[in-house]
Amino acid sequence: MAVVSMGDIKKGVRLVINDVPYKVVEFQHVKPGKGAAFVRMKIKSFINGKVVEKTVHAGDKFEVPEMKHATMQYLYDDGEQLQFMDNNTYDQIGLNYEQCEEAMKWLKDGTNAEIIFYKGKAISVEAPAVMELVITETPPNFKGDTSSGSKKPATLETGAVVQIPYHVLEGDLIRVNTVDGEYIEKVK
Numbered sequence: 257m258a259v260v261s262m263g264d265i266k267k268g269v270r271l272v273i274n275d276v277p278y279k280v281v282e283f284q285h286v287k288p289g290k291g292a293a294f295v296r297m298k299i300k301s302f303i304n305g306k307v308v309e310k311t312v313h314a315g316d317k318f319e320v321p322e323m324k325h326a327t328m329q330y331l332y333d334d335g336e337q338l339q340f341m342d343n344n345t346y347d348q349i350g351l352n353y354e355q356c357e358e359a360m361k362w363l364k365d366g367t368n369a370e371i372i373f374y375k376g377k378a379i380s381v382e383a384p385a386v387m388e389l390v391i392t393e394t395p396p397n398f399k400g401d402t403s404s405g406s407k408k409p410a411t412l413e414t415g416a417v418v419q420i421p422y423h424v425l426e427g428d429l430i431r432v433n434t435v436d437g438e439y440i441e442k443v444k
Contacts, residue, residue, distance in 0.1 A: 282297065336352065358383075364414050384434065391429075391430060392426070
């Protein structure tokens with residue numbers, strides 16, 4: 257089993273604390289003038305989506321969780337869970353909203369997503385890194401809105417909101433980075 261120590265902590269690192277898998281979402285190395293250095297981090301539980309703060313000192317070590325990934329197709333939202341289907345076995349599983357919190361704003365029916373399993377149980381979902389989505393609502397352009405650095409908000413077909421350049425209009429198909437939630441380009 258792999259081990260994570262204080263020096264290995266970075267954004268995105270996965271670790272197990274009290275038999276619960278977490279992902280580091282924020283960290284800060286602190287070197288006080290007096291005493292030993294430590295790391296202050298915010299970690300997000302894969303099980304329930306809660307973010308907690310934890311301080312790690314020089315001797316602390318954590319196990320890396322053994323997680324399996326499976327590509328599954330997003331089917332629909334049943335009002336309590338998001339339903340996914342294994343493309344090979346056609347088995348269907350449901351994940352609650354807390355487990356899908358980050359990914360659900362990017363998923364549309366038929367999208368293939370990565371389901372993360374821990375100890376044989378589905379615990380989380382990751383949307384594809386890049387999605388092509390249609391803009392359903394955005395403010396109209398006005399004469400003079402041509403400055404190259406300016407952006408306007410746009411609501412996408414999945415409900416996600418991203419900042420887009422002024423030349424992109426309602427009804428356009430755009431490519432979006434789901435990791436950062438940023439506009440990449442207009443699809444021709």
